[in-house]
Structures are given as C-alpha cells and as structure tokens.
Amino acid sequence: METQSDREGYQPMILARLGAxxxxxxxxxxxxxxxxxxxxxxxxxxxxxxxxxxxxxATTGDERWDVFLAAxxxxxxxxxxxGAPLWTRQRTLRRWWxxxxxxxxxxxxxxxxxxxxxxxxxxxxxxxxxxx
Numbered sequence: 001m002e003t004q005s006d007r008e009g010y011q012p013m014i015l016a017r018l019g020a021x022x023x024x025x026x027x028x029x030x031x032x033x034x035x036x037x038x039x040x041x042x043x044x045x046x047x048x049x050x051x052x053x054x055x056x057x058a059t060t061g062d063e064r065w066d067v068f069l070a071a072x073x074x075x076x077x078x079x080x081x082x083g084a085p086l087w088t089r090q091r092t093l094r095r096w097w098x099x100x101x102x103x104x105x106x107x108x109x110x111x112x113x114x115x116x117x118x119x120x121x122x123x124x125x126x127x128x129x130x131x132x
Contacts, residue, residue: 012040012052019057019069021129027099030065034072038129041076049080056087065089067120068099074116084116093121100128 001120018037041052053073059066070091074084098106099122109123117124 013037014052014055015069015073016055018067019060022060022062022065023058024061030060034129040106046080050077050082052086053077056085064097064099064122067093067097068117068122068124071114071117071120071122072129073101075114078116089119090116094120096123100121100124 013036015037018033021033025033039048044052053076057066057069060069070084070088074088077084098109100106100109105125106123108125109128112125113123113125114126114129
C-alpha cells in the first residue's frame with residue numbers, strides 16, 4: 001500500500017512551516033492549518049514523525065500560538081515515545097489561555113488538557129486536538 005510520503009514530490013508539512021503559515025492568519029484559519037498538519041502527521045510513518053517537529057518555528061506574531069506550537073510538538077513527540085524538541089523548553093505563557101473560551105470548554109480543558117499544554121498555560125482539551 002502506497003503512503004503519502006511514497007508519492008513523488010510529496011513532502012509532509014513540518015511544524016516550522018505550520019508556524020510560518022499561521023503568521024497574519026486569523027484564529028479560524030490557524031485551526032484549519034493545525035488540522036491539516038495533524039492529518040499529515042498521522043499519515044507519516046512513526047519513524048519519520050519526529051523529523052516534522054525538530055525545526056523551531058519562527059514567531060507567528062502571537063505569543064499564545066507560539067506556545068501552542070511548542071506544546072503541540074511536545075505532545076506529539078511524547079505520544080510517539082520521543083522527548084520534546086529542545087526548542088520547546090523556552091516557550092511558556094505568563095497568563096493562562098483558553099483557545100475555546102466558553103464555560104463548558106474551559107471546564108473541559110482544565111480537566112482534559114494534555115500535560116504539555118497545561119504546563120505552558122494553554123488549556124485545550126485533548127479531543128480538540130483530535131478533531132482540530
């Protein structure tokens with residue numbers, strides 16, 4: 001069975017490219033880009049996924065999203081049994097951020113946010129990352 005990476009010329013999106021695409025995008029567009037990245041990440045063989053996370057993204061122009069990318073990189077690496085890329089260690093928020101800011105979403109995120117997100121002050125429930 002042919003995978004996406006077997007197709008001639010296909011290159012999966014790397015996290016650094018995701019960050020670049022997020023620059024000057026609104027939040028709705030950013031979530032669509034995250035969904036696209038996650039879909040491509042899922043299709044890559046586990047042995048190659050870490051390569052998609054290694055390069056540090058430049059700033060998106062929004063500190064919250066910069067920290068989100070670090071949390072996402074750590075979360076995905078941990079799911080695959082790897083340590084977080086070194087660049088992720090320096091990104092954290094001073095004030096909590098709830099990307100989905102309704103009462104129920106906040107409660108859900110407080111309980112269900114993955115550790116890599118909570119530690120950085122980004123509260124998003126794990127299921128939001130599955131359906132992003």
